[in-house]
Amino acid sequence: MITATLDTYLLLSVALFAIGLLGVLIRRNTLIIFMCLELMLVASTLALVAFSRFNGTMDGNVFVFFILTVAAAEVAVGLAIIVALFRKRMTIQVDELNTLKN
């Protein structure tokens, strides 16, 4: 059985973060971009929990609570914005949401 070391957790965290970032960069659907953002947040949370676990302190865990709180609020606001956007414009594709420029 493979023992999970700190590196394993950090690798997983980096992978999740990279996937999230890549999603933000290349996807066109606002909802997907939003999910990818959440993925990046979760990746950092995972890293913090791992640090906390392997260092035997509670610092990381405390951080995670804060991040979870902020993320919950952010999701509520973000989803509300996306819903409002869709009602107004009938689309959530970012390349069609360029009124500020044109």
Add this chain to the structure above:
Amino acid sequence: MTSAQLAFSVLLLPLASAAIIGLLLRRAGGLASAISVLTALGIAGGAALLVFGGHRFEVAQEWLRLGDFAISMGVKFDDLAALMLSIVAVVGLCVHVFSLGYMHDDGARARYFGGLSIFMFSMLGIVFADNLFMMFVFWELVGFSSWLLINHYLHRREAADAAKKAFIVNRVGDFGFLIGIIWCHAQFGTTNLSELARLVSGGAVVASAIPLLLFCGAVGKSAQLPLHVWLPDAMEGPTPVSALIHAATMVAAGIYMLCRINVLMVADALTVIMWVGTATALYAALCAVIQSDIKKVLAYSTLSQLGYMVAAFGLGSLTVSHGPAGAAPTMVVAAGVGAAMFHLTTHAFFKALMFLGSGSVIHACHHEQDIFKMGGLAKKLPVTFLTFTVGVLAIIGTPLLSGFFSKDAILYLAYANNSMVFGILALTAVLTAFYMLRLWILVFRGTPRSENADHAHEGGITLTAPLVVLAVLSVIGGYGWFFTTVARGAFDGVYRLVPVAHGADHTVILGVSIAVLLVGAVAAFLVYRPAPADALATKAPVVFGGIRALWASFDRAYGYYVAKVQQRFAMLLNFIEQIFLSGVVIRGVAGVVGLFGLGARALHVGNLNAYSYWFLLGVVALWAFATGVLTF
């Protein structure tokens, strides 16, 4: 109340009146005029207390400090200031009362009376000023109020142009004045009049440029050659304003200023001043002969008399070279001061009288100002006729009237010092008698030559009462007993300086004075009849045309200068400005900035994905800086 408090309340009273009228009573003409006239009354009362209450004092208070340089506001109240204060107060009160009647139907009465109040404030500031900087501040303020009041009929283009002309021409003189003040400060470290007097009597040498530059201010304000062109045009203002500002007080401020700085005078400067005054006296008298507008005749007459005063002031010095050795120069200049201020006083009375008289005539004739369309007004306007006649007799120097004494003092000074100036001034006196009687004949004699003149009738008490007061002053204002008994010796400091001829000189001056009067009067009665055309133009067209060309020459020269020289220079400057300033500097800088903007704008594509790439780039850059991978 101390003397200083009294003086400052007299000074600030009209300012308060102007502020109240300007801020609260713009639409309440009746109330505004009442406040303004009450203010004039208050000034007269305060002035009487100051002048006759034996207050002679000096106070100063620092007003503005810039490093080592300080400007103070103060009051120097000596006999000279007392005399000027009395003139301003008396003539000002007469004009305020006259304005009540004259401006009664004017739509902008509040603005007019507010302007009068602010003028009184500015003029009193000049009278009280104890240093040249303070005088300059109020000097500009009278210029402003003069502009305001000339411009009263602002919908008339001529009035607007005349106001601008007066302001701009005065700028030229005031520029010299300011340079003179600065130079004076640079040389003596002070501009306080009493300290200057102490320094000069202590042996400090005055550069002759200083009095000449200061004289520039008087040339502008007192409308001497060659900056006289604004005064005839200023007649576009309401007639009471012409009486107060452009005859009795503001234009006399130049003479007053000269008398204030007489300690700074040097012989060279006085010679220049004398000749400028003499030339102005003669030139303006010639111009007055051909005018057809009643106010223009009086305006040129004012110029001529101001020339007399300036010449009198300048004549003071020349005895230094001609007179007995050992005579103190300041005493000699003082003779000029005495003669100039004496004539200023009597002139203020009779010229204000004649201007108000012409105002009464114009009011009666429904704003007809052409003397060839008047005539026969003696019967229609008896009070105006009588008082105006007194004014005419006073200005032409009829014996026993005030003008006789003051003019004789000047003629004596000229006789004693410079025979050529004496000749010119005597000739001017002939012309004065000639053009004043011409005016008198055309306006009052014969029969009415227009419907307006036919329907003329005397105005109310507010119009006639000031005329009577000024007529009385024009009669008695020249006598020694007037100064000793009526004025109770309050002006002795000035009156003692008036030169008096004795013995053979007295006979000569008296003879010349009466001779020039008779020559001018007889010539006027021979040439002019009450007729609708200028008799001189028909009888001696060459003379008339010659004077006309001379009269027009200054305006033509200035017109040529402004249109052909200054305008071209301005066009050249404009060209340079367009190329270098607008083109290279302004457009260039704007272009460079715009180019940056163009580049920066290209980054904003409006696509959220693109922005997230920029964000990523930023994070990478930040990381690079933070870890030291990327350094500058």
